[in-house]
Amino acid sequence: MESGQSLAIGAWRGVSFAAARIDVLAAEDDLLVVGMLQKDMAGAHRGGADAVDHALHGTLFRLREGGIFTGGFGETLMLTRPAPPIRAATLMLIGTGNAPGTNPEAVGNLTGLAMRAALRIGAASVGCLLGWSERDLPDALAAPSAAAMMRGALAAIDAHGGEAFPMRWTFDIHDAAAEPTIATLRDTLVTWR
DSSP states (O other): OOTTOEEEEEEETTEEEEEEOOOTTTOOOSEEEEEEESSOOTTOOOOHHHHHHHHTTTHHHHHHHTTSSOOOTTOEEEEESOOTTOOOSEEEEEEEESOTTSOHHHHHHHHHHHHHHHHHHTOSEEEEEOSSSSSOOOHHHHHHHHHHHHHHHHHHHHHHOSOOOOEEEEEEOOSTTHHHHHHHHHHHHHHOO
16 A cells, blocks of 8 residues: 555444555644554564654653653553644554554554544544554454454444544554455454444
8 A cells, every 4th residue: 555545444423444554744633643662672663653752852762761651551642732743633642562463452452542532532533553553563463453453443432322423533554464454444344233
């Protein structure tokens, strides 16, 4: 999938889902959700959090080193109107712990957490960089992770109750298995309740 190209997945209760390669600096979403590892890991893919940290002149590294925001699993930090060059209106960092890609259901729980935050603040557009954006995900875990992420988002929408306000939610796709991942996201949405 080429950068900037968005592929529609489907919709649920007012939320339209798509998949695209998301550039954390260029994204102009109301909410940009970025996963952050608990610690730098040798050989780990340097994804969204690394780009954000570079843009913010090492702020994330200093927050982690100071114990303020460590990237522990489920830990969150929201920055409203982050400094340029970040263009998103709000940046939400979610701690993914040390092994975000090894437990698909855990990544699904984090996606649900992000969806609840998006619904709470009334975001009309969301870019979600969770799952494989911070670490190279083995091909065997791509589909289970995608399914868990979609289930997490859908469960949060259902728990919100009734029809959600119009929202465009974009999952970040960077892995080599983009086509099967998108197919899994679509299939999970179609078979949801």
